[in-house]
Amino acid sequence: MGHHHDHSHDHSHDHSHSHSHSHHDHADRDWAAMAPRLEAEAELFSPLYARAAAWLSKRQPHPGLVVDAGSGPGVVACVLAEAFPGARVVAADGSGPLLERARARAERLGVADRFSTLEGELPDVLGDLEYPVDLFWASRSLHHLADQRAALAAFAERLAPGGTLALLEGGLPARYLPRDIGIGRPGLQARIGAVEAERFTAMRAELPGAVAETEDWPGLLAAVGLHGATSRTFLLDLPAPLSGEARAFVVAMFQHYRDNLGEHLDASDLATVDRLLDPEDKVSLYHRPDVFVLAAHTIHVAEAEFGNR
Structure with a gap:
């Protein structure tokens, strides 16, 4: 939330384009301040999202309405708009400034005529959707919500018969x-x-009204009445030597670790991180030849049944 906090079992856990929370919850995260990092990360990961969308298109070839719940700055929502040229896409998020960036991106990419945004807290804001949803995408936004199962049930309720929820x-x-x-x-x-991972657990525990949930995502999809739950993992594999953009992203990630996790690291690890972040140091991330990006994101997917539900 992401996309964005000091937690996460992986970089993006904590930021990711996924934040949709209320601004009074955990420690008043300022999503707008994180926008550049959220955006750079999502842009770097766009090939992974495009492959995931291509996989989803086999399950849901011609969705009329695609919703990105917890869209952040809209990078993925625009990838979805390109992957599903016949679809209307709605980016839903709690942060107005991030949605402003999403609208500007849709404009730049020429998809603004079928792109709209919905500002408000998840899952309640989804009540404002005028139509049932054919493809619901929620990327690391669910874990910022106090009651994940209730939120999933709310997502499932908005699905059209035969619609797909991708988490x-x-x-x-x-x-x-x-x-x-x-x-x-x-x-x-x-x-x-x-x-x-510890900070992520603490972040969850601090959410007002947090409900503990075993993170069996396919099991939760089934529990809210969806069918055919399965998972697939997509790889982002950027070997050394990195492009300038990829290297800048890694620097931003370590800066994020420094800022958010620094007080929890021991003195020697903190000293190492400081050297890695020092542009004057030849062993830093700015200069070393062995920096790479290797990440695996899992998507859990299930369908609403056809017919009378």
Whole structure:
């Protein structure tokens, strides 16, 4: 929420284009301030989202209405608009400034005529949709909602008969560096990931009215009355040497770790992170040849039944 917090088992957990929360919940996250990082990450991951959309199009070839719940700045909503040229796309999010960016992007990409935004808290704002939804996409937005099962039930309720709900949650922690980078103690990223997982748990616990839920996403999709639940994982594999954009994204991720997790790291790991972020240091992320991006995002998908529900 993302896309965006100090938690997450992976980079994007905590930011990701997924934030749809109320601004009075966890620690008043300022999504708009995170917009550049959220946007850069989603742009980098666009090939993964495009492959996921192509896979979804086999299940849902001609959706009339596609909704991105927790759309953030709209990068993925625009990928969906391109993948489904016959669809109307609605980007729904709690942050007005992020939706403004989404509208500007749709305009730039020439899809504004079939793109609209819906501002308000999930899942309640979905009551404002005028039509049933053929394809519902929720990318790392669900985990910011206090009652995930109730939110899923609300999503499912908005589906057209035969409509598809696609939930991006889970996957693997992203990796950007080898285990031993020649400075500090080997295994830095695994330790950062452990702290991130703890912070993620704390973030969930601090949500007002939080309901604990086993993260069996296909099981939850079935529990809210959907059928044929299955999962598929998509890889983003950007080997070294990285493009300038990809390297800048990795720098932004480590800056995010520094800002949000720094107080939970030991002194030696903090010193390593500081060296990695120092543009003057030849072992930093700005100069080292061994920086890469390897990430796996899992999509859980299920359908509403046809006929009288």
